[in-house]
Amino acid sequence: MGSIRKRIAAERSHMLNVILGADGLIGSALKRILRENGEAVAGYDIKTGTDLRKTLPSVPTFAKAPIFVWFLAWDVGGAKYIQNPDLQNRIMKHNMMLCANVFPWLEAHRLRFLFTGSQLAGSPGAYGRSKAVGAQWTRKLGGQLAILWNVYDAAPVSARSHVIPDMVSQALNGHIHLQTNGQERRRFLYVDDCVEALIHMRDSRQSEAHICGNRLRTIEQVAKQVCRLTGAELTLGSRMGSETAVTAEPRLAGWRPRTPLNDGLMAVIRQTQQSVSMVSARTERIEVSK
Numbered sequence: 001m002g003s004i005r006k007r008i009a010a011e012r013s014h015m016l017n018v019i020l021g022a023d024g025l026i027g028s029a030l031k032r033i034l035r036e037n038g039e040a041v042a043g044y045d046i047k048t049g050t051d052l053r054k055t056l057p058s059v060p061t062f063a064k065a066p067i068f069v070w071f072l073a074w075d076v077g078g079a080k081y082i083q084n085p086d087l088q089n090r091i092m093k094h095n096m097m098l099c100a101n102v103f104p105w106l107e108a109h110r111l112r113f114l115f116t117g118s119q120l121a122g123s124p125g126a127y128g129r130s131k132a133v134g135a136q137w138t139r140k141l142g143g144q145l146a147i148l149w150n151v152y153d154a155a156p157v158s159a160r161s162h163v164i165p166d167m168v169s170q171a172l173n174g175h176i177h178l179q180t181n182g183q184e185r186r187r188f189l190y191v192d193d194c195v196e197a198l199i200h201m202r203d204s205r206q207s208e209a210h211i212c213g214n215r216l217r218t219i220e221q222v223a224k225q226v227c228r229l230t231g232a233e234l235t236l237g238s239r240m241g242s243e244t245a246v247t248a249e250p251r252l253a254g255w256r257p258r259t260p261l262n263d264g265l266m267a268v269i270r271q272t273q274q275s276v277s278m279v280s281a282r283t284e285r286i287e288v289s290k
Contacts (some may be wrong), residue, residue, distance in 0.1 A: 018042045018070070019043045021071075022045045026148075027070070027073075042057065051204075052098055066112075069106060070113070072099055072185075076127065077160030082126070091125075092130055096130060103137045112143075113138075114144040114195065117146065139208075149187040149189060152264065154268045155212045157169045164226075166225045171227060171229075172273065176223050177239045184218070186218075190263060191262035192259065193257040197255050200252065204254060210249060240272075
């Protein structure tokens with residue numbers, strides 16, 4: 001055990017973490033936590049000008065350091081985005097372009113890497129089918145495959161936002177309206193727990209693992225918890241939501257999530273309240289200046 005710890009410490013001290021998709025929900029948290037741990041990070045994202053469907057980092061620039069690549073970049077969003085029938089061709093095209101650009105680059109330079117798959121891999125729709133392609137390519141190249149389930153954090157409400165930030169935003173306005181009857185089940189995982197699991201997986205070298213919360217919860221249960229924390233009311237929809245029948249195995253050995261759902265929801269609520277307050281303050285300053 002001591003020799004394993006020494007190997008991990010030595011690798012971390014010399015390694016450069018190259019994060020593809022560094023400004024997304026998971027990439028932002030991964031970048032922050034790696035730097036807090038004293039690790040070197042180079043981040044690339046379409047939001048900051050690097051379109052990984054067309055361009056890639058120059059590996060010779062990093063020749064003096066061992067490299068670990070985190071392949072997080074993907075055309076993704078919540079269910080309202082990835083299930084939108086009008087976006088299926090776009091999502092498939094963008095993600096196949098990412099695969100065709102990134103995987104040959106990883107192979108050509110023989111880089112160690114981890115790809116974030118999804119429990120939806122192989123399910124109908126462009127997102128699930130493109131994740132299945134990425135998972136298969138990862139296995140063929142000997143990369144590590146982290147299969148993620150329902151990772152959440154605070155985020156601005158948009159066409160891409162996920163169910164929990166959407167719920168919280170509605171709750172802070174007094175009422176949550178679900179589009180479904182809320183009986184579909186999910187394994188929710190707070191983003192910091194997800195990042196800790198990814199780093200643990202990199203260091204343990206486990207080839208494939210499901211990374212998820214311990215319990216299946218219905219969307220209705222989560223919505224009611226948000227209502228209890230905020231004092232909001234809840235209205236359920238009438239249609240059935242989707243649920244993918246996948247067993248969360250194999251699990252990541254030596255890791256368990258640390259953040260209870262209640263604590264994670266409170267963190268999202270606080271961050272959302274802070275964001276709303278900041279926007280209100282900026283608006284007031286603009287009005288005063290006029």
